[in-house]
């Protein structure tokens with residue numbers, strides 16, 4: 466006989482504890498306060514790495530102030546137990562894979578529901594003591610490329626870039642470690658081949674190199690591809706002078722640069738259809754992992770037709786622009802699903818730091834590709850907006866029209 470399932474609050478707390486211990490807790494919110502303090506609105510709990518230890522940050526949100534406390538993981542979990550169902554009558558557990566919701570109805574009966582996850586890995590950086598996946602060995606290039614000073618401080622004006630580099634490494638780590646052992650994991654019999662397309666000044670290329678070498682501990686060859694020869698020369702020199710012989714930079718275009726094998730494709734902030742060119746290169750090479758942060762989604766804007774009911778709203782330029790961004794990136798994600806990838810779309814970094822914050826990640830799956838159901842999803846979205854051509858569809862020879 467199978468054991469009785471746990472009652473909803475206990476099942477919710479067990480899921481919170483498991484997510485926190487396994488590093489999958491994105492955040493936890495407790496609402497509908499029932500305690501004695503009438504000014505309390507919500508409790509927000511996030512994982513954080515402080516002085517090398519996993520902790521939980523509790524933020525008690527009051528009407529006019531927040532009270533924040535960091536607690537060691539085990540103690541934090543202990544403190545949560547008596548709150549759920551007693552002091553708070555609603556809870557949301559956010560993980561990359563699922564969102565679990567605990568709600569009490571008016572009669573006080575609890576109910577658990579499960580929905581799709583956030584897609585994004587937990588962000589455990591702390592404002593004061595940031596957890597860094599980049600190794601200490603990265604200090605040389607961070608200084609060399611002007612992100613930090615010789616004393617290791619982040620240079621003025623480069624805090625967003627610094628944050629972005631670290632967040633990129635966290636996401637890469639999440640993708641690489643989540644795939645370990647899966648049929649489509651990265652190769653183990655040869656170095657992992659990584660290409661950073663449109664690498665610019667090489668921040669993320671250096672970061673990817675150091676991640677594989679020092680954090681993942683896997684041999685990797687990392688290439689930056691960049692159209693501007695001056696940037697290529699600077700990056701080459703920095704790689705040579707810091708002794709990174711498996712990190713190279715080449716002048717070329719995303720669409721035509723020569724690449725040997727390709728396992729991990731990175732293209733952040735490659736303008737407009739350059740993101741499609743990069744994705745197509747990744748798919749055509751059978752790369753296991755793709756990470757792109759699109760920007761300047763202009764291609765579809767001029768030809769976008771308003772779906773029924775949206776004509777009046779889409780007279781406004783700003784809504785047209787946002788729809789063009791949405792449709793362009795949503796089509797990319799659906800096309801990647803069709804091409805055999807499990808795809809996630811999420812905010813890469815908070816909008817308070819940069820507007821170019823959407824990230825699409827994709828992991829090649831071992832299951833079926835190019836199914837009719839996935840093709841219909843692509844066609845349904847394209848036809849709703851009257852789209853007959855899209856660069857990634859063309860590259861992947863997907864007939865839109």
Ligand SMILES: C[S@@+](CC[C@H](N)C(=O)[O-])C[C@H]1O[C@@H](n2cnc3c(N)ncnc32)[C@H](O)[C@@H]1O
Nearest residue numbers: 663664665691692693717718719733734736739
């Ligand atoms: C906005 S920067 C981003 C740099 C880097 N990926 C990052 O996020 O830090 C875009 C870079 O891509 C390069 N680029 C744009 N289109 C390209 C193409 N089709 N082929 C190669 N490089 C390209 C530009 O020269 C520029 O250096």
